[in-house]
Amino acid sequence: xxxxxQSPSNKVTEKGKDVELRCDPISGHTAxxxxxxxxxxxxxxxxxFQGNSAPDKSGLPSDRFSAERTGGSVSTLTIQRTQQxxxxxxxxxxxxxxxxxxxxxxxxxxxxxx
Amino acid sequence: GENVEQHPSTLSVQEGDSAxxxxxxxDSASNYFPWYKQELGKRPQLIIDIRSNxxxxxxxxxxxxxxKTAKHFSLHITETQPxxxxxxxxxxxxxxxxxxxxFGKGTSLLVTP
Numbered sequence: 001x002x003x004x005x006q007s008p009s010n011k012v013t014e015k016g017k018d019v020e021l022r023c024d025p026i027s028g029h030t031a032x033x034x035x036x037x038x039x040x041x042x043x044x045x046x047x048x049f050q051g052n053s054a055p056d057k058s059g060l061p062s063d064r065f066s067a068e069r070t071g072g073s074v075s076t077l078t079i080q081r082t083q084q085x086x087x088x089x090x091x092x093x094x095x096x097x098x099x100x101x102x103x104x105x106x107x108x109x110x111x112x113x114x
Numbered sequence: 115g116e117n118v119e120q121h122p123s124t125l126s127v128q129e130g131d132s133a134x135x136x137x138x139x140x141d142s143a144s145n146y147f148p149w150y151k152q153e154l155g156k157r158p159q160l161i162i163d164i165r166s167n168x169x170x171x172x173x174x175x176x177x178x179x180x181x182k183t184a185k186h187f188s189l190h191i192t193e194t195q196p197x198x199x200x201x202x203x204x205x206x207x208x209x210x211x212x213x214x215x216x217f218g219k220g221t222s223l224l225v226t227p
Contacts, residue, residue: 056213
């Protein structure tokens with residue numbers, strides 16, 4: 001079946017604008033994660049969904065970042081008033097039940113704030 | 115939350131040699147420890163994982179060991195090949211639905227012919 005799908009693949013935005021990043025997880029996967037990866041850096045945890053609720057949103061760097069998940073499926077990560085330091089690859093992953101099962105990653109959205 | 119430390123950050127070995135990457139974790143309740151490989155420009159993919167009820171797991175040329183008392187786990191790659199060159203991430207989680215998967219900062223492995 002289809003893997004984790006993210007859109008857009010690339011996004012260039014002007015500083016101060018809002019952006020929305022979308023993640024379509026593998027069908028039937030209840031757990032969904034967002035991570036941020038800056039150039040050559042590690043996987044910075046942002047938020048974790050189990051179904052539609054977010055038991056762990058401790059990684060969101062500021063109140064400009066928010067995320068939601070509807071219908072236990074699609075998730076959107078919204079960044080308001082983007083800053084240059086927000087430039088990174090945003091990766092979404094999903095797993096069947098939770099953090100003790102294999103996480104499948106999407107191809108990422110490369111965000112560039114100019 | 116869980117803090118995962120990974121060492122070294124870069125590792126260069128000659129083809130055929132072994133490579134070892136080490137991770138430590140902070141939360142003694144963590145019980146699931148996967149390793150992911152990320153090739154240049156690609157998404158991370160699971161290569162091996164271990165749960166807290168075993169001390170070692172092997173899959174062909176890769177193996178992972180876990181020491182729960184010391185709260186550390188390691189990835190061992192034997193007979194390295196150039197295609198093993200990638201960034202490797204360790205992770206830890208408490209393994210139930212309330213907790214996320216926390217990654218180390220990654221190790222960039224270069225295998226030279």
